[in-house]
Amino acid sequence: MHPRIRSRAHRALGIGLVVVASCESRPPASQEGFSSPELAHVVLDGAFHHWRNAMAAIDPSVTAGDTARDAALAPLTPETIRRSLELLDRARQDLERVERSPLTPDAKASLALLRARIDADEADLAVLRRPERDASFAPAVVRRSLRALDRETQEPALRARLEAVPAYLEGSRDILQFPWRIHTEIAIQETDALLADLDAMIPPSATAGDHETPPFDAAVAAAHGAAEQHAKWLRFHLAN
């Protein structure tokens, strides 16, 4: 690989492809693709990072099993969704240039997959607006993101996600608009299943905020309290 290309690749992997996307040698959108397959691959990799960052902000289980990144469970807000849509759009623009570049068969397959994923996720967030209309979205994301991590080997990341559950669920209630009843019914089942998952993680004596309680158990207890509150809210909501 040419040293200049390698340097771009390293920067891209280290801080995201924003650098590559704005580098001076990059052709404007109206021009042809990249003449160098290496550069096209670097930009493809950058588009992947944009997509992953966009979706990990909404659903950290997207990164399940990828130990290179322990995505946080960040509060679900209109701003989070707007930023994710911007990242998806940036990824799409990068892919449009990569599509016009010479690529290996492997890279072509990855490009097609990423393009399809971006289309589907953008439709989910912008057209179907699932986080805002599907009440089952948030409890399902919480469950998946907790189940994706193994306490034995990833306790700090798991604890961080547990600690983020109350704010995440509260945010999900704030953004919910005109949900379908059928999703609310599933949301209640998902929240009950989340409570069962949390019950399995902790001895029943643990209490949130108790100084005697180990931090991990306290985080589970806080998440449990938040899930109970969420379940009550969903049931109240369904009744109305």
Place this chain on the structure above:
Amino acid sequence: MAPVPSRELTQGHHGIGREAFEKLLASESGLEITCDRVAELGESEIDAAQRRLEAAAHSLRPDGTVDDALATLESDRAEDAAQLDALARGAIDEAAAFVRTTRFATLPSGLRLQAAIAPRVDPIGGLAVLDFRRDGRGTASDAVFRVSPPASELSRIRIAEWYGALAPARMRLIALDQTVPGRALEEAVRAACPDRIRRTASVAGFTEGWPAYARRAAVAAGFGKDDARIALADASADLVLGARAVAAARIHEGRMTIAEAVNLFRDRAHLPADLAEREARLCAADPLRALAVVGRRELEQIAGAMQERKGSRGAAHDAILAAGALPFPALRAWLD
């Protein structure tokens, strides 16, 4: 914490709309496919499965009806969670042995298969589902086949229907679908893919189509050969897949209510009322349930062509799985 008014999807026509449904399916499969085409594929699946069901029913109960044969199929069902657990364990062992002895596909050495009883049914899955966890290095993965017994507060009839849906012949086929050579195998091979994009991302056309393809291909390759119960359970499972495609397409384009979808699952897929209602509601909640039939159809064509080129079924399956869960046009191009 004010309540939010909710919309009722269970009465009237409130799907996501034809355009959104078709766009979603196109993104998740790479195919330009209309609602009508999805429903047509579903209808054709139902018709073919019904013929197979009748033939298998006649073989099992020559003097009885289809319902009699289904009752026979379910007569040796489990009666409690412990028996269900034993059935599930036996089913995954049999599935893994079948894949190895027939060289249906290569099993990754790091794939650990287990069965467990789930305390409650998965809200959006079936009564027996896969819980898959990868270690991030692609060297090991745990695939837990979680089977849900019925809640004790259900009526005796509903409990019997639940165990009937997990009767031994059905459980053996669900294990093929959810563990190996189905979903667990696909997930484990993808987790080890050297390409980061294809290791992380997937489309539902492939991930939903592969388990359905794998079950049918395993039965065609001799799983449960000469066992009328397996043939009956296989046809019965395909009736449900066909009905899902019809229900999802018609509900989301606004031409079918949930009540009509319940009738479809009850009358044409022979499901008991509770399970028919569950299926209909899940089709309304998740439009992607239509994709198993679409994906399987594509994979049957792709696997057939690959087998001719590679010379063996196992080599064809290994090549397809190694590509990753790609949109179908990209999968064809990559394999070429």
